[in-house]
Amino acid sequence: MALLELGQYGFVIVLLMIGLYVLIARDNLVKKMMGLGIFQAAIILLYISMAKVRGGTAPILIEGGGDVVYSNPLPHVLMLTAIVVAVATTGLGLAIIVRIFESYGTIEESELRELDRSSDKADRGAR
Amino acid sequence: MAPIELLLFAFLIAVALLVARLRDLLAAALLLGIFSLLCAGLFVLNDAVDVAFTEAAVGAGVSTILLLGTLSLTRREEKSQPTRWAPLVVVFVTGGALALGILDMPAYGDPTAPIHQHLAPDYIAGTAAEFGIPNVVTAILTSYRGFDTLGETAVIVTAAIGILALLASGRRWKGGAP
Numbered sequence: 001m002a003l004l005e006l007g008q009y010g011f012v013i014v015l016l017m018i019g020l021y022v023l024i025a026r027d028n029l030v031k032k033m034m035g036l037g038i039f040q041a042a043i044i045l046l047y048i049s050m051a052k053v054r055g056g057t058a059p060i061l062i063e064g065g066g067d068v069v070y071s072n073p074l075p076h077v078l079m080l081t082a083i084v085v086a087v088a089t090t091g092l093g094l095a096i097i098v099r100i101f102e103s104y105g106t107i108e109e110s111e112l113r114e115l116d117r118s119s120d121k122a123d124r125g126a127r
Numbered sequence: 128m129a130p131i132e133l134l135l136f137a138f139l140i141a142v143a144l145l146v147a148r149l150r151d152l153l154a155a156a157l158l159l160g161i162f163s164l165l166c167a168g169l170f171v172l173n174d175a176v177d178v179a180f181t182e183a184a185v186g187a188g189v190s191t192i193l194l195l196g197t198l199s200l201t202r203r204e205e206k207s208q209p210t211r212w213a214p215l216v217v218v219f220v221t222g223g224a225l226a227l228g229i230l231d232m233p234a235y236g237d238p239t240a241p242i243h244q245h246l247a248p249d250y251i252a253g254t255a256a257e258f259g260i261p262n263v264v265t266a267i268l269t270s271y272r273g274f275d276t277l278g279e280t281a282v283i284v285t286a287a288i289g290i291l292a293l294l295a296s297g298r299r300w301k302g303g304a305p
């Protein structure tokens with residue numbers, strides 16, 4: 001029974017795991033940013049689930065409602081900030097990816113590593 | 128947990144798995160927009176209406192546009208790669224640790240949970256008395272925690288400067304090369 005009550009958190013963990021796998025296992029840099037986005041969305045979902053009060057309503061005050069139960073507004077505010085910051089970091093990350101593509105001509109991590117290695121070798125050969 | 132929440136979570140996980148599997152990055156970017164919209168639906172079910180419309184506008188809108196812009200400047204196809212097992216082990220160990228942590232959390236929606244005891248009642252009571260506006264989230268965002276919002280704005284400005292610097296230097300490098 002306790003497990004069923006924690007159901008929402010369980011789903012969040014599954015989403016976190018998918019995001020983390022895409023972030024660390026895939027070669028493509030844009031795909032990594034997508035994994036980061038899934039990861040961030042799962043974290044935000046976790047906090048929003050914690051704010052829910054059973055039988056509560058959205059934290060917008062109802063006039064004359066004396067005993068209305070409101071959900072916790074504080075995590076909502078913090079996650080609003082988190083969403084906007086997430087977009088800022090995503091934008092910066094994508095800009096870095098565009099620059100990498102302009103310089104290297106690829107956004108696959110393994111190819112980037114190869115290119116770096118071969119240019120190191122060429123440098124050593126020139127010396 | 129209501130059936131509608133189960134349905135939304137099932138869709139979320141299916142979309143996330145598709146994003147992880149698809150090699151067409153354009154399709155993955157559009158699916159990520161759907162992912163954000165499904166998240167917004169779950170936020171509404173969890174009473175977080177302000178977060179829901181921010182996610183729908185910023186997550187499903189701006190993020191998708193940023194991704195599409197990046198794809199138009201880079202490549203649309205992802206190269207195929209073999210499945211890697213070491214990251215999978217890391218992911219499952221992390222998931223297991225998180226699951227252990229979740230077991231100690233208060234039940235979902237429990238009104239006696241510690242998170243609901245300290246600041247939130249003061250904020251809800253204070254919003255009516257001190258501001259006279261109905262939306263508690265607005266009152267906290269702009270006043271009780273105004274410095275948080277100021278910091279958030281600073282982050283956005285920094286990110287914007289960073290993006291401009293990165294992309295502008297790229298153009299110069301391209302045009303000025305001998």
